[in-house]
Ligand SMILES: O=P(O)(O)O[C@H]1O[C@H](CO)[C@@H](O)[C@H]1O
């Protein structure tokens with residue numbers, strides 16, 4: 001290391017000095033090295049501390065962070081280190097199946113990170129199925145699909161889904177085609193810590209990949225696996241070639257991939273399996289078709305955010321179309337907006353409403369299956385514990401199995417695998433964050449499969465019963481009870497703000513009791529679950545049934561409105577694993593839609609005043 005660097009490192013505060021010294025010793029990426037040197041020269045210790053005082057850890061969807069220099073950020077060195085640890089761990093677990101799948105989306109640096117990842121696996125002696133030859137992209141579900149199809153022991157997708165354009169992510173799939181859950185996440189983190197030193201000085205990824213191609217250890221697999229993916233859609237989702245929308249006035253829907261990677265695969269499946277031609281049966285939002293990492297026409301590339309579907313709705317309105325379907329940028333999630341035929345108003349369905357529509361369709365399909373199959377395979381649906389309980393009510397009434405899991409498909413996918421082993425039939429699982437899984441395809445959410453299944457369901461309801469999605473939802477409320485949600489979030493400017501907010505709820509709000517018995521004057525608590533400290537009020541030993549994680553904050557409460565017999569709410573507050581947010585998920589149950597809606601909003605307002613207290617805690621929210 002040069003004298004100039006040694007002198008510069010001497011000026012760095014003790015707490016981050018050794019991390020920065022190591023960084024400048026091993027990072028061979030000029031751009032990130034320069035960034036660190038510049039920050040040191042500017043003596044920007046606050047910024048350097050944020051980036052170097054810890055190492056990025058696996059959250060809800062793997063590693064996700066801003067792309068910049070730092071051990072707590074995403075850059076080629078962090079990707080190299082993570083992959084070295086991951087490859088070591090997987091090789092230990094599956095010494096005779098050293099096979100990896102690597103794919104990436106269209107984000108800035110995605111290709112570079114995927115090349116680093118593939119190269120490290122090659123160096124670790126893995127055979128690598130690489131999904132992106134040249135400048136092509138894949139949608140996230142291709143990776144778990146490919147892991148299953150080629151029998152890989154690990155899969156990595158480089159994507160930050162719907163996060164802002166400067167973020168990226170590293171999503172890891174295990175041998176069972178599901179995202180990793182404990183204890184593997186912690187074991188991998190340990191292995192990463194033990195393998196921080198680059199195995200080789202050679203950062204010429206292109207030459208490593210070329211060598212892999214020459215020896216046959218690297219396989220360009222996009223074309224082949226895309227064919228297999230489409231074949232599987234045909235086998236398990238469309239059951240042959242369809243011709244959708246025959247009786248509808250054309251074009252009958254608008255599609256947007258939201259500047260992401262969904263168009264190519266959706267268009268191909270539409271044309272080959274569903275009888276849908278762009279420009280004729282449907283129209284796509286022209287400004288949003290081409291993958292663009294700067295997401296120019298949306299402030300957040302997330303179909304859940306207000307305004308994200310505006311362009312698609314505008315296009316639909318102009319063409320007298322009353323249905324909009326959308327994928328998020330890596331096409332693993334799915335959203336819908338519909339125009340009400342009476343009020344002429346557009347509304348975007350919530351993730352829970354879409355989940356209920358899929359559940360209804362899957363239940364209808366299950367009832368068509370041979371009776372002996374139904375007898376030997378109990379139907380089971382899954383959703384995350386922050387999603388609606390409407391499918392629980394449905395399961396109770398219709399006599400099938402329902403379970404909730406923690407947030408994220410790493411939990412939903414793994415649980416589906418467990419249930420399948422016990423002979424349950426699990427055609428579907430979902431989470432309110434517009435994620436839908438069809439395990440016959442893969443054990444993760446899949447926005448393309450969701451689009452296909454939804455279009456089939458939409459057609460079938462219209463053709464057979466002349467019903468629109470809103471009518472199906474209405475029928476559901478009549479049959480299973482009135483559920484209304486109010487989901488929102490607070491911005492966490494600094495992660496250290498999180499714990500005190502939750503500690504206030506668990507210890508200080510009602511110090512004379514184990515947990516709050518009342519919230520404000522309005523609510524009496526009937527159930528309390530704290531998945532951070534490990535307490536659940538209704539189990540015999542007060543141990544929670546779901547996994548407890550001391551490193552992430554999560555409390556769920558059920559309460560009744562004082563003085564009312566039929567008004568109950570269930571809400572969860574948790575720290576996001578992908579964004580700087582404290583998320584609040586509220587679901588109210590009552591006898592009328594208005595009552596339930598008002599109750600959900602009343603709950604938000606009460607929690608804000610009693611528990612979150614923005615004026616004291618510094619939390620901010622737009623809700
Ligand atoms: O809530 P966090 O941890 O940010 O996770 C979010 O990210 C996942 C979707 O990519 C979903 O599980 C959603 O809830």
Ligand SMILES: [Mg+2]
Pocket residue numbers: 160161162328329330331332333
């Ligand atoms: Mg996504």
